Amino acid sequence: MGDGYLASQHDQMEQDMRRLTRDMFQGTTFFPYLPVFNIWSVFRESNEEGLGVNGRPKDTAFGLYRDGTELRGVYCSKPEEARAACSSVGPDSCDFPSLIGNDPFYGGLGGEFTISTQSPTSGTIVLRHEMGHNFVDVGEEYDGGYVYSGVNHSPVRSGPNVPWRAWLTEPDRPQLEDAILQVQEYAWYNLAGGPFVVSFASPGGYTRWGARFSLSGCETDDAVVVDLDGRALPWASSGTLDRVITDYTSEEPLEEGTHTLTFTQKTPPKPGNPIRQLCSVTLHEYAPEPQFHMADRTFVGAYPTWRLDKVLAGYRPTNELCLMRNMSSEVFCPVCYEGMWMEFLGVIGIIDNVTV
Structure with missing residues (x-):
C-alpha cells in the first residue's frame, strides 16, 4: 500500500x-x-x-x-x-x-x-x-539492538547448547565463536561539524578485525575519508545519496593498546543535497580459524551478539550470512528459513485432496 x-x-x-x-x-x-x-x-x-x-x-x-x-x-x-x-x-x-x-x-x-x-x-x-x-518470530541479529528473541536467538545461559543444534555444521563439536565488540555507535552525525572520532582499546591476541559503517549523502569518492590510526581505509562511494552500508575486513591483527577510528568530510555537499552523515559504525575483533569460523559463510554455530550497551545478549546461528544481521545479504540462515515454513504451514495446508 x-x-x-x-x-x-x-x-x-x-x-x-x-x-x-x-x-x-x-x-x-x-x-x-x-x-x-x-x-x-x-x-x-x-x-x-x-x-x-x-x-x-x-x-x-x-x-x-x-x-x-x-x-x-x-x-x-x-x-x-x-x-x-x-x-x-x-x-x-x-x-x-x-x-x-x-x-x-x-x-x-x-x-x-x-x-x-x-x-x-x-x-x-x-x-x-x-x-x-x-x-516469523525472530529478533535482531545485529549488535546494538533491543529485541533478542525468537528462533534465531539463544540466551547467554545456554552456552553452546543452542536450540538449532540440528543445523550445526559441527554438531559433535559445539563451541562459542570467539570475538569481541569494540565499537558500537549510532552516530547520526553531520560530518560538516568536524571529524567523528571514536577510540577503543584492543587487548591484543586477536588475529583479525572488521568494521561495518553506514553513510548517507556521500555520492562521490571524495565525500569522506575513513581512517584507522591515521591510515586511510579503502572506501568508495556507491554514487548515491542514499544510506549505504560498507563492510571492511582485515587479516592484520590490531596491536594491544588504544586505536582511533575517524570519519572526516573531505568535500561539502552540493547545494540542495542532503548532509553528509555518519549513520552507524561497529568494529569487531576476531579469533583465528577455527576459534571463529569466518571462511565458510554458511557455517552454523553459536556467534555472539551484543546489546546497545555492549552487554552480551546471546548467540545467533551464523556470522554474516543472514539478512536479519547483515542487511546487505539477500538470504536468511537455515534456522530462519525453517522457522518461516513452520509459521506458514501452521495456517495453510499443502495437500488439497487425498484420493484412495
Whole structure:
C-alpha cells in the first residue's frame, strides 16, 4: 500500500510495487515461498507527496513520517486508514500488510505494518529485513539492538547448547565463536561539524578485525575519508545519496593498546543535497580459524551478539550470512528459513485432496 503518492502518480506507484515484488519474490530471498503467497497492490491518493520529517506527517493517505531527518525509522500516524485499506482487498487477503513511502531514501519499521520506501537502492533491503520480523518470530541479529528473541536467538545461559543444534555444521563439536565488540555507535552525525572520532582499546591476541559503517549523502569518492590510526581505509562511494552500508575486513591483527577510528568530510555537499552523515559504525575483533569460523559463510554455530550497551545478549546461528544481521545479504540462515515454513504451514495446508 503506497503512501505519499499523488493522484497523478498512480502509474508510478504500480511500477514501484511491481519492482519491489519482483525483487522480493522472484529474487533470491523469498522465492521458495512464492507458491503460498498472493500479492496485492492498493492505491490511496495523497494530497502531498513523500514522507513527513521531524515527527510531522504530511497530508498523505497513511501519514508516514520520520522522527527526525536521519535515514532510519519510518512511522505510521494513520493506522486506522491503513487497516481500512488493508481490509478493502477482501477476507484473508491481507495477512502481512506493508506500507511503502514515496521517498527515494532508506527507512522502515516492523510491527503491525511492514514499512519501507520505494528507494531503488535500499527499499528492498529494508523491506525484506522487516518482512522477516513479521513472517516469523525472530529478533535482531545485529549488535546494538533491543529485541533478542525468537528462533534465531539463544540466551547467554545456554552456552553452546543452542536450540538449532540440528543445523550445526559441527554438531559433535559445539563451541562459542570467539570475538569481541569494540565499537558500537549510532552516530547520526553531520560530518560538516568536524571529524567523528571514536577510540577503543584492543587487548591484543586477536588475529583479525572488521568494521561495518553506514553513510548517507556521500555520492562521490571524495565525500569522506575513513581512517584507522591515521591510515586511510579503502572506501568508495556507491554514487548515491542514499544510506549505504560498507563492510571492511582485515587479516592484520590490531596491536594491544588504544586505536582511533575517524570519519572526516573531505568535500561539502552540493547545494540542495542532503548532509553528509555518519549513520552507524561497529568494529569487531576476531579469533583465528577455527576459534571463529569466518571462511565458510554458511557455517552454523553459536556467534555472539551484543546489546546497545555492549552487554552480551546471546548467540545467533551464523556470522554474516543472514539478512536479519547483515542487511546487505539477500538470504536468511537455515534456522530462519525453517522457522518461516513452520509459521506458514501452521495456517495453510499443502495437500488439497487425498484420493484412495
